[in-house]
Amino acid sequence: MPNALNSPSLRSWIDIRPDNDFPIQNLPFGVFETEERGPRLAVAIGGYVLDLYAASQFGFFEDLTELGDAQPKVFRRRSLNAFLRLGRPAWRAVRQRVSELLRHDEPRLRDHEEAVRECLLRQTEVRMLRPVKPANYTDFYSSIEHATNVGIMFRDPANALLPNWRWLPIGYHGRTSSIVASGTPIRRPSGQRKAPDETVPTFGPSRQLDFELEMAFVVGSGSELGTPVSIEQAEEHIFGLCLFNDWSARDLQSWEYVPLGPFLGKNFGSSVAPWVVTLDALEPFRIAGPVQEPAPLPYLAQRGSHNFDVQLEVALTPEGGAETTISRSNFGLMYWSMAQQLAHHTSNGCNLEAGDLYASGTISGTTPDSLGSMLELAWRGTRPLPLADGSERKFLLDGDTVTMRGHATKDGVRIGFGEVRGTVLPAL
Amino acid sequence: MPNALNSPSLRSWIDIRPDNDFPIQNLPFGVFETEERGPRLAVAIGGYVLDLYAASQFGFFEDLTELGDAQPKVFRRRSLNAFLRLGRPAWRAVRQRVSELLRHDEPRLRDHEEAVRECLLRQTEVRMLRPVKPANYTDFYSSIEHATNVGIMFRDPANALLPNWRWLPIGYHGRTSSIVASGTPIRRPSGQRKAPDETVPTFGPSRQLDFELEMAFVVGSGSELGTPVSIEQAEEHIFGLCLFNDWSARDLQSWEYVPLGPFLGKNFGSSVAPWVVTLDALEPFRIAGPVQEPAPLPYLAQRGSHNFDVQLEVALTPEGGAETTISRSNFGLMYWSMAQQLAHHTSNGCNLEAGDLYASGTISGTTPDSLGSMLELAWRGTRPLPLADGSERKFLLDGDTVTMRGHATKDGVRIGFGEVRGTVLPAL
Numbered sequence: 133m134p135n136a137l138n139s140p141s142l143r144s145w146i147d148i149r150p151d152n153d154f155p156i157q158n159l160p161f162g163v164f165e166t167e168e169r170g171p172r173l174a175v176a177i178g179g180y181v182l183d184l185y186a187a188s189q190f191g192f193f194e195d196l197t198e199l200g201d202a203q204p205k206v207f208r209r210r211s212l213n214a215f216l217r218l219g220r221p222a223w224r225a226v227r228q229r230v231s232e233l234l235r236h237d238e239p240r241l242r243d244h245e246e247a248v249r250e251c252l253l254r255q256t257e258v259r260m261l262r263p264v265k266p267a268n269y270t271d272f273y274s275s276i277e278h279a280t281n282v283g284i285m286f287r288d289p290a291n292a293l294l295p296n297w298r299w300l301p302i303g304y305h306g307r308t309s310s311i312v313a314s315g316t317p318i319r320r321p322s323g324q325r326k327a328p329d330e331t332v333p334t335f336g337p338s339r340q341l342d343f344e345l346e347m348a349f350v351v352g353s354g355s356e357l358g359t360p361v362s363i364e365q366a367e368e369h370i371f372g373l374c375l376f377n378d379w380s381a382r383d384l385q386s387w388e389y390v391p392l393g394p395f396l397g398k399n400f401g402s403s404v405a406p407w408v409v410t411l412d413a414l415e416p417f418r419i420a421g422p423v424q425e426p427a428p429l430p431y432l433a434q435r436g437s438h439n440f441d442v443q444l445e446v447a448l449t450p451e452g453g454a455e456t457t458i459s460r461s462n463f464g465l466m467y468w469s470m471a472q473q474l475a476h477h478t479s480n481g482c483n484l485e486a487g488d489l490y491a492s493g494t495i496s497g498t499t500p501d502s503l504g505s506m507l508e509l510a511w512r513g514t515r516p517l518p519l520a521d522g523s524e525r526k527f528l529l530d531g532d533t534v535t536m537r538g539h540a541t542k543d544g545v546r547i548g549f550g551e552v553r554g555t556v557l558p559a560l
Numbered sequence: 561m562p563n564a565l566n567s568p569s570l571r572s573w574i575d576i577r578p579d580n581d582f583p584i585q586n587l588p589f590g591v592f593e594t595e596e597r598g599p600r601l602a603v604a605i606g607g608y609v610l611d612l613y614a615a616s617q618f619g620f621f622e623d624l625t626e627l628g629d630a631q632p633k634v635f636r637r638r639s640l641n642a643f644l645r646l647g648r649p650a651w652r653a654v655r656q657r658v659s660e661l662l663r664h665d666e667p668r669l670r671d672h673e674e675a676v677r678e679c680l681l682r683q684t685e686v687r688m689l690r691p692v693k694p695a696n697y698t699d700f701y702s703s704i705e706h707a708t709n710v711g712i713m714f715r716d717p718a719n720a721l722l723p724n725w726r727w728l729p730i731g732y733h734g735r736t737s738s739i740v741a742s743g744t745p746i747r748r749p750s751g752q753r754k755a756p757d758e759t760v761p762t763f764g765p766s767r768q769l770d771f772e773l774e775m776a777f778v779v780g781s782g783s784e785l786g787t788p789v790s791i792e793q794a795e796e797h798i799f800g801l802c803l804f805n806d807w808s809a810r811d812l813q814s815w816e817y818v819p820l821g822p823f824l825g826k827n828f829g830s831s832v833a834p835w836v837v838t839l840d841a842l843e844p845f846r847i848a849g850p851v852q853e854p855a856p857l858p859y860l861a862q863r864g865s866h867n868f869d870v871q872l873e874v875a876l877t878p879e880g881g882a883e884t885t886i887s888r889s890n891f892g893l894m895y896w897s898m899a900q901q902l903a904h905h906t907s908n909g910c911n912l913e914a915g916d917l918y919a920s921g922t923i924s925g926t927t928p929d930s931l932g933s934m935l936e937l938a939w940r941g942t943r944p945l946p947l948a949d950g951s952e953r954k955f956l957l958d959g960d961t962v963t964m965r966g967h968a969t970k971d972g973v974r975i976g977f978g979e980v981r982g983t984v985l986p987a988l
Contacts, residue, residue: 268737273820294818299761300752304820305733305827309696309913310785319786321908324728324857333727335857335907357738357829358747358988384908390722392701392732393821399733400908401785429752429763479763480749480812480828481988485737560786560909 137228138416140543143236146252148178153539153548156234159227160372160407160549161212164258171210171261175230176407176550179255182230186251192233192241198225211265212408213487216352216371223352223371227410260406262313263374264350267485269311270477271346271378271398271493272303274468276422278496281508286386298426301468301476303493306378307399311489314405314552318379320530320559321400325383333387337559340382340513341528344494345446345504345536347463348376349470350408351488355478363434363475367411369484370470373440375405375536375552376491382507382527404489405536405552413547417441417540419464428472431479438469442549444495444538446504451531453521461497461504463538530558565656566844568971571664574680576606581835581967581976584662587655588800588835588977589640592686599638599689603658604835604978607683610658614679620661620669626653639693640836641915644780644799651780651799655838688743688834691802692778694736695913698905699774699806699826699921701730702896704850706924709936714814726854729896729904731921734806735827739917742833742980746807748958748987749828753811761815765987768810768941769956772922773874773932773964775891776804777898778836779916783906791862791903795839797912798898801868803833803964803980804919810935810955832917833964833980841975845869845968847892856900859907866897870977872923872966874932879959881949889925889932891966958986 137157144156154160154176164181165171174181185207187193193203198221206214215222233241241247273279276293279302283292296302312318320341326333352371355361361369378398385397421439428434442463449455468476473490494504503509506527510517513526528534533555539548565585572584582588582604592609593599602609613635615621621631626649634642643650661669669675701707704721707730711720724730740746748769754761780799783789789797806826813825849867856862870891877883896904901918922932931937934955938945941954956962961983967976 268735296752296754296761296815296818299754300816302816302820302823304823305735307696307733307910309911309916310909312785319909322788323908324724326724326727332854333724333857335859357740358985360750360988381908387724388728388730389819389821390724391817391821392730393817393819395730395732396905396908396910399910426760429761431763477824480751480809480824481738481747482735482824482827483737488737557786560788 135415137231138413140545144177144234145236145242146178146180146234151546152178153546153550154178155545156231157545158409158413158547159230160409160413162263162406162408163211163261165261166253166258173207173209173212173215177234180252181255181258183251183253190247190251193226193229196225196229198222210261211487212263213265216486219353220368223410224412227412260313262311262404263406263408264487264489266308266311266489267487269306269308269489270303271306271491272301272468272473273493274301274466274473275493275496275504276467277465277498278494278504278508281496281503285512301473303473303477304393306402310399311402311404314403316403316554317557318401318554319557321381321384322559323381323384323396324387326387338381338383339527341556342380342382342506343446343528343534344378344380345444345459345461346376346378346491346494347373347442348404348489348491349373351484351490352486354486355484357483358481360481361475361478361484363432363471366471366474369474370411372408372410373414374408375538375549377403377534377536377552377554378491379403403552403554405550407550409547409549414440414540416542417547421469422467424467432472432475434469434471438471439464439466440540442538442540444536447535448519448525449533449535450519450521450523456520458509458517459501459503461495461502463495465495465497466492528556530556532556563843565659566841568973572605572662573664573670574606574608574662579974580606581974581978582606583973584659585973586837586841586975587658588837588841590691590834590836591639591689593689594681594686601635601637601640601643605662608680609683609686611679611681618675618679621654621657624653624657626650638689639915640691641693644914647781648796651838652840655840688741690739690741690832691834691836692915692917694739694917695915697734697736697739697917698731699734699919700896700901701921702894702901703921703924704895705893705926706922706932706936709924709931713940729901731901731905732821734830738827739830739832742831742982744831744982745985746829746982747985749809749812750987751809751812751824752815754815766809766811767955769984770808770810770934771874771956771962772806772808773872773887773889774804774806774919774922775801775870776832776917776919777801779912779918780914782914783912785911786909788909789903789906789912791860791899794899794902797902798839800836800838801842802836803966803977805831805962805964805980805982806919807831831980831982833978835978837975837977842868842968844970845975849897850895852895860900860903862897862899866899867892867894868968870966870968872964875963876947876953877961877963878947878949878951884948886937886945887929887931889923889930891923893923893925894920956984958984960984
């Protein structure tokens with residue numbers, strides 16, 4: 133079924149330009165509010181959001197038995213979580229119905245003037261919220277290029293990758309309370325930092341504020357504590373993907389992180405994009421990941437293609453200045469796939485919950501212009517990065533806006549992720 | 561006000577033995593259910609739970625304006641979270657009213673036969689649940705004895721404490737989904753482990769399953785993202801404390817934890833005790849912590865006494881065997897106080913949420929019989945620990961039950977924490 137929804141021949145009665153992120157083949161889910169409405173669940177279509185609560189009120193989902201008695205209230209929530217808990221048949225039924233309603237040759241919504249007015253709102257007229265209330269958040273470290281670069285800079289160039297890295301998808305738990313919607317300003321954190329040449333630490337605003345280009349996947353179907361999810365079943369638990377910026381304070385992080393890992397260098401804020409692109413919409417973009425050597429242990433061994441060819445870019449805009457694209461990377465480069473991450477995470481019996489976020493870790497490419505953090509782009513401050521306005525950056529300055537974008541393209545169809553954006557505020 | 565509730569002269573009309581954990585001076589909060597009722601909030605008193613929903617139905621809280629229009633429904637929930645969000649004035653008003661209702665000279669409840677029957681249930685007749693749905697969970701590492709012991713065993717006896725340890729309360733984010741109620745069995749996790757003499761890792765059941773004796777504090781009042789909580793204000797956000805067992809798989813942990821910290825070695829399960837003892841009830845037990853050298857940076861500098869003199873013990877019961885007390889420690893030993901932990905955690909702007917859990921890290925004393933983990937008690941397997949039944953332990957065996965208990969005593973008043981208990985099930 134889902135594959136029919138991806139067909140390049142599908143067209144909508146809504147006018148959508150070819151470079152728009154949200155053609156009828158995409159239909160990502162999010163949450164919006166306006167002065168009068170919301171919060172409400174929505175699907176993006178071209179320059180509009182389709183208000184799922186309004187559509188439900190008009191009876192367009194009435195016959196979808198997969199929703200049980202959850203509608204219309206499940207569409208009038210501050211997060212996707214309750215909708216996710218309905219399960220994959222419900223997600224698919226709604227996406228399929230929305231695809232039908234928007235198809236060029238389907239009059240039910242198109243010719244219903246009042247319904248069109250009530251259900252379709254311009255994206256410029258709504259405020260997008262955090263799509264899920266993250267139940268749990270784990271950040272992985274699955275780009276071999278990023279892990280190698282960090283190892284060279286902070287440890288030992290001759291042994292940049294630690295012995296465990298090629299055996300398991302390294303990850304750590306992050307903070308959910310400080311995951312914010314795209315557009316929320318990020319306050320520069322203060323904290324303890326100690327340079328190698330200083331004898332004692334001091335407390336003050338971070339001098340090494342950074343971004344991390346990541347993708348996060350959203351778990352839709354939970355699992356039971358004590359019962360691992362096999363690698364074959366792993367993708368069945370994934371609802372979709374979104375852009376993710378894991379802001380980092382490198383000076384705080386490097387002083388605090390031994391032996392228990394990153395903590396205050398990370399948990400002052402992470403930004404999540406408003407639209408969750410379903411795994412179903414990404415089916416045409418499956419590719420094989422890098423060859424894994426050594427071969428993964430059996431519980432991590434996967435068949436078929438479990439990476440996704442998504443082009444990513446990072447732009448930096450100084451306060452009042454012009455935007456510079458500072459990195460172009462690709463999600464398809466990840467050494468460890470999402471299926472491997474999820475199978476590993478549950479291999480000890482750890483349970484999944486609807487609304488969990490699992491971020492990839494910084495996605496760095498192999499060339500100097502494809503690195504996913506300022507730490508790497510300016511190589512720990514040793515190669516300042518030139519911007520369009522003539523200034524340069526070692527790390528982020530107050531007033532800088534970081535914008536990440538992503539899309540996959542094939543056969544003339546562009547499945548876009550929109551953007552995740554945040555501006556740095558000065559420390560208190 | 562709260563101090564009057566702690567007076568040793570207070571007596572209840574309920575008969576309570578002097579060695580009971582729950583005299584009228586304690587009144588900890590929890591959540592229970594029975595076949596007929598629940599989930600409902602409750603306060604422990606002697607061998608009973610006082611059903612707060614039932615008490616509310618009888619009108620005993622009717623005049624408490626601090627509850628707004630939240631009653632009675634706030635008392636018929638699966639967690640304390642909604643009650644916590646009402647704020648400290650509401651928590652205090654309910655505890656004060658419950659203290660009044662249970663006082664020996666107060667007839668309102670005592671002489672109301674139907675209300676007594678409906679409101680008081682024997683603890684043996686109810687099932688206690690996880691007291692909070694943890695919004696976020698952080699585990700600290702604040703016992704200098706534990707950190708030193710681990711440093712000696714895993715790193716370098718000459719430099720056991722890392723350079724940052726005395727400067728800040730080291731901590732890391734843990735997993736909330738796998739935090740379970742006391743009594744829930746713990747499945748032995750499988751995972752990757754590689755002994756130093758092995759060339760490649762293997763996957764299988766953990767051979768080094770361990771417990772960790774900890775206390776956790778529950779945050780009642782949240783804070784705003786971007787705004788640190790000062791050390792003077794920190795305790796205002798704390799609702800209370802409970803016993804916590806941070807089960808650990810040492811072999812999984814030691815292979816995975818570099819460089820991002822503990823992950824699958826921890827997140828297969830943590831056990832939380834059913835009763836949260838309020839900070840108000842612990843006022844009489846404040847003591848000074850260890851002298852801190854070097855002096856903490858200003859944002860961590862505290863005046864007055866912020867440690868709490870709580871005696872702790874761990875017992876191990878083999879399947880079908882007798883219980884052996886294997887450790888006696890004290891929460892008052894912690895190098896970093898809860899106020900310091902919380903001020904540090906928010907110093908970068910990280911926000912608190914009602915229902916957050918913050919665990920202390922393993923609480924080890926200075927003597928061999930006061931260590932808070934099997935790792936330390938059997939010194940990484942080199943000094944097997946003898947049990948009452950003649951067997952010995954290097955790590956936990958399938959069928960072992962670990963029980964942790966705690967109480968504070970002064971002027972004849974015992975403020976107890978009940979117990980947190982869990983039995984190890986064999987790996988799948």
